[in-house]
Amino acid sequence: MIQENYRQIEARVAAACEKAGRAREEVTLVAVSKTKPEEQIRELMEIGVRDFGENKVQDLCKKMEDIPGENRWHFIGGLQRNKVKYLVGRPICLIHSVDSIKLAQEIQKEAEKKGVTVPVLLEINIGGEQSKGGVAPKEAEALLRQAAVFSRLRIQGLMTVAPPGKEEENRAYFREMRLLRDRLAALALPGVDLRELSMGMTDDFETAIAEGATIVRVGTAIFGSRSYGEPEWRP
Numbered sequence: 001m002i003q004e005n006y007r008q009i010e011a012r013v014a015a016a017c018e019k020a021g022r023a024r025e026e027v028t029l030v031a032v033s034k035t036k037p038e039e040q041i042r043e044l045m046e047i048g049v050r051d052f053g054e055n056k057v058q059d060l061c062k063k064m065e066d067i068p069g070e071n072r073w074h075f076i077g078g079l080q081r082n083k084v085k086y087l088v089g090r091p092i093c094l095i096h097s098v099d100s101i102k103l104a105q106e107i108q109k110e111a112e113k114k115g116v117t118v119p120v121l122l123e124i125n126i127g128g129e130q131s132k133g134g135v136a137p138k139e140a141e142a143l144l145r146q147a148a149v150f151s152r153l154r155i156q157g158l159m160t161v162a163p164p165g166k167e168e169e170n171r172a173y174f175r176e177m178r179l180l181r182d183r184l185a186a187l188a189l190p191g192v193d194l195r196e197l198s199m200g201m202t203d204d205f206e207t208a209i210a211e212g213a214t215i216v217r218v219g220t221a222i223f224g225s226r227s228y229g230e231p232e233w234r235p
């Protein structure tokens with residue numbers, strides 16, 4: 001069931017790439033396994049899936065310990081500074097959600113202590129929603145310039161969570177993200193390579209690919225809806 005769902009999403013990703021004239025390898029499909037049991041992750045691993053996304057530090061750490069192997073784990077949730085020490089030092093593929101200089105500083109400090117470098121994305125609140133993490137687009141350059149000074153952060157691009165359920169409306173946001181990325185990349189800050197654009201989820205990943213996403217994060221369409229004890233409310 002989950003394997004079949006994944007295959008369907010993979011086919012849609014491939015079709016969206018083709019339609020956009022992009023190579024399939026340009027886009028990473030991250031299976032967002034947050035709240036889902038390890039058994040379901042293993043099912044996907046059987047068919048070769050390696051990129052998984054989690055949004056809680058504790059859940060990610062547990063799953064990483066229980067499921068050894070070659071997986072590329074993505075941390076996609078809001079990150080509190082006091083939790084940074086649990087993430088840094090583990091083989092995490094990418095932290096998608098750096099959205100303040102204090103958080104960047106904490107990652108730097110912890111990474112220095114452990115002698116590692118940490119690949120990160122800067123999170124942008126493209127829709128200006130109160131409830132969302134990320135910095136406003138106009139603050140992105142300042143955050144980038146400050147974070148770029150930290151030698152232990154490898155800044156690889158930008159991430160956003162667009163407003164839910166608005167595929168066509170989000171096209172403009174995705175385009176804005178790409179233009180923002182291009183503008184920031186043109187600053188050519190030393191040690192910064194903004195090749196990644198992490199955007200697009202179950203409701204809008206095809207549009208995101210059309211607008212230049214290099215990472216799409218898909219949960220519901222692969223694993224089914226999440227239950228957090230109560231049915232999840234969706235607008």
Ligand SMILES: *Cc1c(COP(=O)(O)O)cnc(C)c1O
Nearest residue numbers: 032055076201202217218219220
């Ligand atoms: C939950 C989540 C997703 C996946 O959302 P779906 O709509 O279930 O595909 C993607 N990105 C982030 C940051 C998330 O928290």
